[in-house]
Amino acid sequence: MDRPHLVPVLWCSVPRRGCLASMAPAPRRSEPAMSDLQSISDLLTTPGNLGRIVAATRGRVIDVSQLRRDVYANAECLRASGCKRGLLITEDTYWAIVGMLALFQMGAEVVLPQNATVGAITSIQEHWDVLVCDRLPAGQVGGIILQSAGEGSGELQPLDATKCYLNLFTSGSTGIPKRVRKTLAVMEREAEAIELIAGGNVEATARILGTVTHQHLFGLSYKLFWPLCSGRIVDGTVHELWESLLAQDLRGSVVITSPAHLLRLGPVNPLPAGRQPSRILSAGAVLPLLASAAASTVFGSAICEIYGSTETGTIARRERHRVDLPWQVAPGVAVEIADDGTMWVTSPFLSETTHHRCDDLAERDINGGFHLRGRTDRVVKIDGARVSLAAVEAGIAASPWVANVALVVLPGDVPALGAAVVPSEAGRLKLLEVGSFRFSRLLRQGLQDLQEAPGRPRRWRFVEALPVNDLGKTVQRDLLALFDVRRPTEPEIRAVRATSDGIELDLFTSPDLQQLEGHFPGMPIVPGVAQIDWAVKLAARHLELPVGVAMSYQVKFHRLTLPGTLLTLKLDLDAERQRLNFAYRRDDVVLTSGIIRTCAP
Template sequence: MSVDLFEWPDGWTEQRDASVARLADGSLLSRGHFIADVNRNAGCLQQLPGDEAVLFARGLYAFAVGLFALAAAGKRVVVAANELPATLAQLAETTSLLVTDGVPAFPGIHHRLDLVRAFSSEVDAGSREENATKQRLGALSRFGETRKCSSEAGERPWPRIKRAAPVRFFTSGSTGEPKRIDKQLGHLIAEGNAISALFAARRPDFQVVGGTVPHHHAYGLAFRLIWPLVAGLPFMDDTPEFLEQGTAQFLAGAVFVTSPAHLNRLDGLAPLPAERQAACILSAGAPLGQVAAEQAQRLLGCAVTEIYGSTETGALASRERDAAGSAWRPLPGVSVALAPSGIAEVRAAHVPGDKALLSDDLSLLPDGSFALLGRRDRVVKIEAKRVSLDEVESRLRTLDEVADAIVIALGDPARLAACVVPSAAGASFLANRGAFRFNRRLRAALASQLEAASLPRQWRFVERLPHGTLGKASHFDVEKLFDDQRPMTQRPGTSEPNIASIRAIPDGVQIDLSVPDDLADLAGHFPGMPIIPGVTQIDWAIRLAARHLGLAIEAGMSLQVKYRKLFLPGRLVTLTLVSRGDQLRFNYAEQGEILSSGSIRLPPQGGA
């Protein structure tokens, strides 16, 4: 069945001069422009081979045109999560057409979106970056005005699009491969209607929707594009990478769609004046901590509204991060219950199949709200992005330098840690260049295949992975390999450096140390010029030798130390510990240059 804009408000297509998108320079694009662009590109796409196409566009307006033009052309939309070469190459294995507003590397047919009388090639090369938006979208009006459409644009109707027009997403799966999520355009519109119902009472206060969440993410697509179209709100075309840049989108009446990855980094941001405080701030992707929620409200001017959902289900619930509490309330039209298995089940018109089981455990409350208790699978949230631990492991194992690997999540907020068995090539590189350069090499190789949130930040290199009695990898034992990075509490008033990596050497060990600038041991030493005191260097050598070499060194035993260069914080330094005979020899070196060295007499064999 074909209908005009599904359940979108009556008169949407008649009100052609109403604004649909706002560009970074303040220019506005009308619904008439949008309708004309969708029609023009749909006509071109109908002539291209294939029944599906990959869609990637940096600009939200271009993405919107591509999405609806492909649906009108009868082609499945395959939403690319990013434009990394590895991502596009994998999609190209099954899809030969890419629809885009740029020129990413893609081994197939490109359709570059034709948008609003875009400039031809007569653009001064020196001003390309400055005019990037105009090159893509064409010459537009001054701030606050919407150009009238041409007579051709004004006469063309909205194309008839099937409610069942297919849209495919990919998200992190539990098998190491991206998980395919198939939806219909009707599901996206129904989700937009549910969001619109959620904010119906506040709609008069809203004037424009912007944010830092990419529109290729299901959350960004729903809240930055579909909902604004349903609700008749213009959306911001650009997607700032950092919240500091995004504050330019903070205007009276603005809705700002963001995530904990940005709201957790507000330190140094001055409180916004009243005239630049947004009407609503949305956050999703991971729970927002109480401290970050309070800081966001204090600096940005309003309480954060959190959204709960997933790529598979769409938005399901919301909660206000104020003094009222932290329970989640289902969106209008969404019901949550426990299935006979005890697993939470959700029902909603925008969920494929009308119902789905949740991957989170939750506790239902008497008033219909619920509390989240945690995830049940190996997909973790890193900076509000879903990261499959299995996928990161799989990517590591494809590298020539890696024979095997286990990846785990550590800490709160979570960070990825990788335990790697080097191949022969990897072991050679490790021996010759060191662990720090080896993990940089592995990260660089992964960076072309994975997004930044999926790159491990901590590393261990071992001869074989810890395994249980049945041959299954022992994640508990892997975690123990990273225990030495936790702050020492045995001696109040002292502190230790962070340990980047550890490797065995004949009769000893080498440990790469990263020393933070705010180390407690720096307090009171050499005011105005923080350096690592000699007594601290000796203390670290003794404590780390006890931990990694099993040496017990008594206080007061004789030692000799020679200091050659200043040991400064904020740098990577390698500590070498070698135990031979009755002496422990140690040295600290930076990029192969010795900073200090010394020896400590060990107790007689059998002594304490």
């Protein structure tokens, strides 16, 4: 593809470890200098240093000697299977290392799916021949389960890093998984750049922990290859919950995480100085400034955001302390921006080309670096995950209940997908039978094996026809109008039932409620004052509550009320005593209850 007129942003050469990256206007591409990080081949074959700790997993400490034994034993098992392209799916990062190096050792390629769902595995079935795992994924039968070796071991052979291939997959604009082929040499080069970005104040034997999986490039590069090449310790556990990670001794460690996780950090007391990690690295989406500041307070250090893609690897980084702080290009990378905002990257972390056109639009900053200005394709970031709108639409359209569908990204602090669906004739009958809420749940369940949670729409609209312009194309503005993207101030009423003393209302507390703003960042909770206000307004609306010039109330909060849940509000009006009794519950659990006294005019 010919490149248009480009404006260079920055070129950073990769000096030897310990030196600062030099920055100058982009010259012709040259190979960066090699640092003194250890190659994977040397790790497996160089005599000595057998006692170096490489990983900690499941209560075990793994040294180089044990790693070599595990790699050799599993390589022999894979060789006997005739594997040529191993589909590697592991929950534990240490076993990802063993499986990967065992496949390289016996001359096979590594294939990493986007996730372990049946749909993701099936969609790339022509790219692999043997499943390699630490435990069988749901829906899979047969495969080689990685095992710990005994004391005996043969001799491992040196690896040619330029001929060891990893195959990753990312969402193409068509919804069909796009293969990205990288070599071990490329991953080692990126590890050198990561050392320059993040290794400065990190102890040589620090532990690298994370909330992100190694199945994606960010976790693979930062949580697996960087510590393996730099001599640091890989923590095998993928800490999906903060409770698990914060229970660890984080002193001097590095935490590899994502905005999706940092936004869920919640109200946590700052870690004492003796338990603080040395670095926090985040990638996957842009981290909101308030969330960044809150996390920095908890961990005692600034959050280093990483920007990149599966195709390019690391492109840029920043430690943001203001909204408009630009991204700074990573060591070894050149970024150029065309007049139309298209961004081109020249990088040593690209395997099959010298330059790459990104799907993000960018704007050059006059003081250096660049700002991101949206995307050019139909792959969007939802909750830190890349989601192909085309793939989700295809998954929904596959249902016999659906005649047509269009997706829209609903704006907000936490963007979500909305689906506008035209039901088929069978779908209309089903919709009449079960109602819109259950119908949407059934369609969402149909995506369970095809999409992870961010790729399943949270809001649904069922319409006679999709809004189109005079050219027959769907209009984004009109699609958004179907969802009334103005943030609501009250819960959505799903049902109203009369009782002997009042009414019961089924309510849905939308995650977009205005009252959730700042209450609390990362862990939104429905404020008590909002619950009281809703009780009064709904009683006035449905029970003709005489709201007067004075009001008092007594309230007890039994449990936290979270957004995105279905609640039942029971309202009992005692008109003679000018008293309203109310209770919010989820299923049979009372969340909030109280008494509101009114003074009629």
